[in-house]
Amino acid sequence: MNLNCLEELHISTSKKIFRNLSAASLVENAVKRGEGILAESGALVVNTGKYTGRSPKDRFIVRQDSINGLINWGDVNLPIEENVFNKLFDKVTKYLSDKDLFVFDGYVGAMEEYKMNIRVVNEYASEALMSTQLFRRPCEEELKNHCPEFNVVVAPGFKANGKEDGVNSEAFIIINFDKKVILIAGTQYSGEIKKSIFSVMNFLLPLKGVFPMHCSANIGEAGDTAVFFGLSGTGKTTLSADPDRKLIGDDEHGWCDKGIFNFEGGCYAKTIKLDKEKEAQIYNALRFGALLENVVLDENNRPLFDDDSLTENTRGAYPVEYIDNADLSGVGQHPNTVVFLTADAFGVIPPISKLTKEGAMYHFMSGYTSKLAGTERGITEPKATFSACFGEPFMLMKPTVYAKLLGEKIINHNTEVYLVNTGWTGGEYGTGKRMNLNYTRAMVKAALEGKLRDVEYDLDEIFNLYVPKVVPNVPQEILNPKNTWVDKEKYDLKAKELAKQFHKNFQKFGEVSEDIKKAAPKTF
Incomplete structure (x- = not known):
């Protein structure tokens, strides 16, 4: 050169x-x-040393x-x-x-x-x-x-x-x-x-005038586009890598007057506890040409994806064409559906709920998920975590700038927005269990196919969310999280505790329109 x-x-x-x-x-x-070695699959495996995130x-x-x-x-x-x-x-x-x-x-x-x-x-x-x-x-x-x-x-x-x-x-x-x-x-x-x-x-x-999004995106057979927002560990990469839909991109997109476009040409997936059956597209993409960071290998150089001895933040980088049904153009129409993903370790957020425009702006600015016990020193129980715009570390302007762009896009393109909880049900972390991935896929599928457009909804009185009464291929009893708890009083206490944390976090945004504030969870 x-x-x-x-x-x-x-x-x-x-x-x-x-x-x-x-x-x-x-x-x-x-x-x-000597920077790395080849795994059995052919992927290059490197240890990044002191800094694993x-x-x-x-x-x-x-x-x-x-x-x-x-x-x-x-x-x-x-x-x-x-x-x-x-x-x-x-x-x-x-x-x-x-x-x-x-x-x-x-x-x-x-x-x-x-x-x-x-x-x-x-x-x-x-x-x-x-x-x-x-x-x-x-x-x-x-x-x-x-x-x-x-x-x-x-x-x-x-x-x-x-x-x-x-x-x-x-x-x-x-x-x-x-x-x-x-x-x-x-x-x-x-x-x-x-x-x-x-x-x-x-x-x-x-x-x-372009809305930048920390999200994944895919496209259906009819050309319908969906985007998925979510912090690390909420399932953004897993749910967007859908065998029935083409992947536009894994992590970063822009939404302009013509539609959406991918920033990147590849994917950077978390690989901790990667399941060959449930996440086959990602698993199969980790072959020659891919880069694995801090993944432990066995004596035969086979990746031990359950091993977090180096870090829980193990990663795999690969080009988007390694996904079988990727849309290599990286471009899609205006999204019909936006999905916000949260891994609620308190087990109190409904597994799926529909948001108004103001509700979408509120939850976008909040960017809620949970940190789990054991993931960081000093965390002994689930901790509410808020990251504005579902990517605060990467958004250099005020969250209100990005939320305003989101609101404009929702109105201009009649986009439906759903909040999906991929976290816990039947109790908080340690008592309940993780939401069944097949049920989550069914809920997302129903939203993307427009099957939740005309169903009846109940209002969650604490979180101010509209919860569908019926979702195809999902047990009706899990749609209301309170129904899954044995101790209903404890559910109410946990839900109100989380609602207060939403309010406390939102105070940092200062002047926000009353319509957005009204979409907040209720406090008692």
Whole structure:
């Protein structure tokens, strides 16, 4: 590769620069360099070391006049001064000066009007494989004329000196909008590459009137499109990988005046407790060319997907074409149906309920799910977790900006919105049991096929949700969660406890219209 292509980034190296190598070549390089080994299935398996997930307290945005009035500064979007970025950038580029570099040139955004050309400069071949499989890959002609609009420089081996360097630890992820550069160092967790690029898209697209969504999406035989919002562990990837529907995308989309479009060209699925039968499409996609992060192998190099000894956040990255019935265009019509997924460990949210426009905006801004006992130090019982827009760490503007766009889309396209609980029933975590996946699939199927449009609904008096009385192929007694609890009084106490937490969380949004506030759970 010609060194000139990195001159604008002030990056030069005495070693080789490899540009847009094939997945096979990247795997070969990674194995030779000792970055990982091949599983029996052919997937490349790497251990990301200390960092096995995102490091939110190490993600910064350079404070600049051009964005100051637009960024939702706070505990999620941490500001950093430009001189700190400049010094770290100089140190990282110097660190890379004696390294082989693996460059990926491609783009995000499947719709031509909104695509963004990117360049990812990687220290490791395995992370270049991640970029190759997750972002959209250009054809030869596009590659000849490729001019990146945003650059990502990734140096896992460089460790910062924490406060001395103006950051919080040895790792840092810094987004610089004026220089159009993302600097990632000190962490080998590849999700930082993906999520930083999508954070940029989530900031830029609303300025063009496009609603960016942290969601998966699929399309039915009749061309009907559905999108699925949900935090990690709620089943977003599992439910969107439906053998009866074509997958548009796994994680990030935009909704514009023409319809929806996928940002990416691949999927980044959680693999903990991956079931070969229930999640066959994902399981079969983890083959040669795929990247597995922190998945433990047995003595025969077979993945032990139930083993969380390295982390519960085990991941698999693969191109969308590894899913048998993927729609490779990455584009769909305006969604007929929007599904919000929550894994309620309190066992009190109905398994499915229909939302008004205002209810959709309320629950979108709330972004509720649960953390479970044992998943983090200090958590001994289920804990309500709220992440605005079902992806707060990646949404750089105020949640009201994104909620307003959602409300406009729902009205303009007559879209139906449902809240689906993939969590617990018959009691809270430890007493009840996880919602049957087959029942959840049946509920989602009924919603997508319009079979819940004309059924009768009951109003859940605590959560202010409209619950269908009947859903095809689902036992009627589970539709009202209170019916599944032996101790009805305890159900009421838990439900009211969660309702109060919804109210407490929503106070942070400040001025919100009364119509949206009225869609909140009731307090007693």
